[in-house]
Amino acid sequence: MSQLNPKFIYFDLDDTLLDHKKAEKAGLSDVHDHFEEIQKVSMEELLDTYHRINKGLWEEYGKGDIDRHILHRRRFEETFRELKINTGLWEQAGKVYMNYYRNHWEWIEGAKEAYERIAEKFPVGIITNGFAETQKLKIDQFRLKETAKQIIISEELGVMKPDPQIFRHAEEKAGAGPEEILYVGDSLTSDVIGGSNAGWSVAWYTEKPVEEGTERANLTFQSFDLLLDKLHI
CATH class of the missing domain: 1.10.150.240 (Putative phosphatase; domain 2)
Incomplete structure (x- = not known):
């Protein structure tokens, strides 16, 4: 696929959508x-x-x-x-x-509008490390089940990002190949390295980019407006 023209978009939850x-x-x-x-x-x-x-x-x-x-x-x-x-x-x-x-708990600035606009155009999902009980409370409170086609919580699967198994599982759930998925996340290790090692495109949300991350990510952004622009939304 072209740089940001995915078939399916997964989001990280903490410090990407919600301000952990x-x-x-x-x-x-x-x-x-x-x-x-x-x-x-x-x-x-x-x-x-x-x-x-x-x-x-x-x-x-x-x-x-x-x-x-x-x-x-x-x-x-x-x-x-x-x-x-x-x-x-x-x-x-x-x-x-x-x-x-x-x-x-609250949304990251600009994340709610961007996520909802993206979900209108693309099938979206969530992959989150963390304890299932807590993450499910967040998902319910912010009504993410209404838009997310797939929700993958590491504790339920038994492996955490950046383990390749969680990305392979997410591909199966999405019905998409690695070259068809964009992952939006904030963590260099879990999201950027994990996603890029899985063959996914990655949009890295960060205020403190480092060279390894910018080289691996297809997009590095601090404002969700830039992500929307690159997705032509």
Whole structure:
């Protein structure tokens, strides 16, 4: 196919369509405010430490080295241990975080209009890494089932992007070959490298492009208007 003339378009969910980073930061801020013990450290320290530890744990989870329950426990337990906060708070903090995190979900700027306009012209789907329970809540809240022909959640399939299996599975579900699919996502590793290795065209949504990503992606964009333009919408 030509550069952006696909038969089927898949979207990533978090930080492509929905602003996970903003919701995560707001949820952690709520946790910080909720526990006097945690207020002994600054919000910046909590964010930086949590992000670093959580990123490493998701890498372990993606390799199958840990399960979701260990990830949930360790991301707060290890954050608190490093910050010299009572590690026994991990379970309460995790529950508070998930309750508050859900209150902060919202579309990425420009994503809703672009997604809906694209869905009017092309069959679309969603591929998302993450826990099925949480991702399904997002999909329901934002009524994505009304437009998405296929919704693929990594936990249900048992493999995470960039594993080639998830892309092969998505091709079968879409009834399209790799050369007929465009993938729109924000992650260099999961979306750009995973998608391009699968033989898909990739539109990379990022404010901080790096050479490896721009070389692999068919389009690198910061504004969804550019994506719409390249799709002739």
